[in-house]
């Protein structure tokens with residue numbers, strides 16, 4: 001944690017849709033998450049979960065400034081009402097749960113995930129960070145019957161809604177769980193993190209080709225990704241207060257974990273691409289993700305981080 005110092009260029013294209021109208025000056029930048037994570041045959045079982053946990057943690061560390069900016073914004077939106085009970089849906093290793101517990105002093109945070117392993121990692125983290133007395137975990141498959149959580153003042157769903165088998169149903173459950181006047185904040189990835197310049201070391205466009213193939217895989221395997229979330233939130237009964245797009249552009253000096261983040265991200269992608277890229281591209285990718293080579297992302301000093309994410313803030317009337 002604590003990479004608040006690095007340089008983080010921003011140029012936001014955010015439009016705030018107060019009462020569904022208008023485009024305000026937005027601001028910010030940053031953030032996309034490890035959802036490259038979920039698509040496809042990236043390791044299963046314990047090794048897969050360990051890799052996923054590491055990627056989620058690195059994501060939180062490198063994109064710290066994005067998360068910090070979003071929680072500050074949400075804190076402002078929540079001002080004026082109680083915000084004592086917060087629900088993190090699909091919490092993973094707790095990036096959001098921890099950031100919210102730190103931002104909303106004294107609040108109780110319930111972190112829900114279907115992965116016992118990720119929740120165990122979350123519990124380690126909250127002990128280390130001293131918020132264990134305010135964050136609790138619930139292991140639940142949100143595609144099945146929902147435990148009773150409510151009423152909560154704030155529900156948070158970061159890169160998790162698109163995982164739901166039936167997002168309409170999940171949003172109906174969330175609506176019933178958020179108190180009248182309370183908020184749902186949903187974040188979704190528009191563009192996954194990229195680390196290399198377009199014309200990179202003789203493998204020009206390699207990263208773009210990887211992302212194109214991954215997009216095709218995701219379209220089949222995660223069909224709800226890229227849904228019109230604003231429309232779905234409205235349909236569930238929420239009033240959209242704002243929709244903001246965060247463009248991440250991190251340039252040197254980068255957070256120290258950036259090399260490991262790039263390596264973990266590209267490894268995750270690599271595992272799904274075996275017979276879908278040319279031999280030359282696969283070899284170039286292997287060079288990038290190898291741990292020790294001078295051309296591996298761990299040792300390169302010319303990385304950047306670019307990604308895009310959209311966040312909706314919606315209120316239950």
Ligand SMILES: C[S@@+](CC[C@H](N)C(=O)[O-])C[C@H]1O[C@@H](n2cnc3c(N)ncnc32)[C@H](O)[C@@H]1O
Pocket residue numbers: 033034035037038056089090091092093094095096112113114115118140141142143144157158159160163164165
């Ligand atoms: C891409 S991760 C995002 C994790 C975290 N919100 C973050 O931003 O770092 C998606 C999370 O949703 C969880 N998830 C997916 N489907 C779920 C379901 N049906 N019920 C509960 N959790 C689920 C996964 O286990 C994973 O931890």
